[in-house]
Amino acid sequence: MIVCFDIGGTAIKGAYAKSPEEIETLPRVATPLTDFGAFVAALKAIIDGAPEPVTRVSISITGVIDPESRKITVANIPCLHGRQIEADLEAALGMPVLISNDADCLAMAEYGLGAGRGHRVVFGVILGTGVGGGLVVDGRLINSDGGFAGEWGHGPVSARFAGTPEVELPAFACGCGLKGCLDATVSARGMEKIHRFLCAEEKSSEEITEAWQQGEPKATRTIDVLTDITAGPLAMLINTTGATIVPVGGGLSRSAPLIAEIDRLVRERTLKKFDRPLVVPGLCTIEPGLVGAAVLGFSRRD
Ligand SMILES: [Zn+2]
The missing domain is CATH 3.30.420.40 (ATPase, nucleotide binding domain)
Structure with missing residues (x-):
């Protein structure tokens, strides 16, 4: 099972995904903006509540990762801005973490399950x-x-x-x-x-x-x-x-x-x-970030 997150400046939306088509969305929680420890704890609480073993976390976020420095630009969430977010979250959560931009997740969701099929x-x-x-x-x-x-x-x-x-x-x-x-x-x-x-x-x-x-x-x-x-x-x-x-x-x-x-x-x-x-x-009008994160998460073979 993959745990997907759609992270914005206001709320973290989470979902448990058995496949891109089988997604259980969860109640949203407020995004901790300034405390990275609190941010990790918010993700961990959702991951720990999963009904099956979790193999990967896949995140949609309104930010861009520099492909060379691996640092993320996400101005509206100061505790993440400028971090090597994948490495930091992998260390904190103890599992592979995939981070994707929200527009990329939309494109993947529409390719996999929507108007782009x-x-x-x-x-x-x-x-x-x-x-x-x-x-x-x-x-x-x-x-x-x-x-x-x-x-x-x-x-x-x-x-x-x-x-x-x-x-x-x-x-x-x-x-x-x-x-x-x-x-x-x-x-x-x-x-x-x-x-x-x-x-x-x-x-x-x-x-x-x-x-x-x-x-x-x-x-x-x-x-x-x-x-x-x-x-x-x-x-x-x-x-x-x-x-x-x-x-x-x-x-x-x-x-x-x-x-x-x-x-x-x-x-x-x-x-x-x-x-x-x-x-x-787009046809994936309900949670395209979570759907795209799931499509991307399940497309990874590493
Ligand atoms: Zn501009």
Whole structure:
């Protein structure tokens, strides 16, 4: 049996997995943010409660492991940030530990059990609190040993002129230190910033999406600009990777009309023409982090 965790800045979600399809999810517990000993104890309590012997721990986390130094960047959990997290947890827990980025877990979950089944090249995308991505080719996660592949959310690439008619946008500052990242511009918070800039109105991303679906003009303008900015880089990624399906997870993917609009604009911009949906809502909507961690955990043979 594998124990899977989906670790965020607020909560640790755990699950006992007999296979990727047989997952028993557990009540969530608060994430200890500053005390590594307390963090290990929280994981250990769940592992010790497993009904069968545990052979491995597989973790989905909103962070990236540097493939050379093996140190993790996870700004919202200070007691983990900068640690050689796999080695430290293996020593503390006494068993193999696999750590994967949440977008990589989404991509693997969609490849194994969701919208990516049967596709050779799957680019899983997160559009939500942040903008991320993970690439699976022939069933293999490109980031299986850590690394930054698929991180299309960072880099100063957001269009500064967007929408119909075109409007000039500021280069929004990003948490990574750069300006004009997609993460800062077309994430849920980015949508709110675009709306504030264009319409001088404070609305949550849920309210903007809902108002757009009702045809409200201000929200319609914001979504026009946001989808225009999103579609170009995503089409370029599809040209570059050869992905034939792009399952989307994260908060913004809960609006099927929004994903359908992004899909329409992306397919206008890709070199290969697809006569079927290409950018689609992910199907693993219940705990994709835990499902992806399980798929990855069971794919390890070492
Ligand atoms: Zn950035």
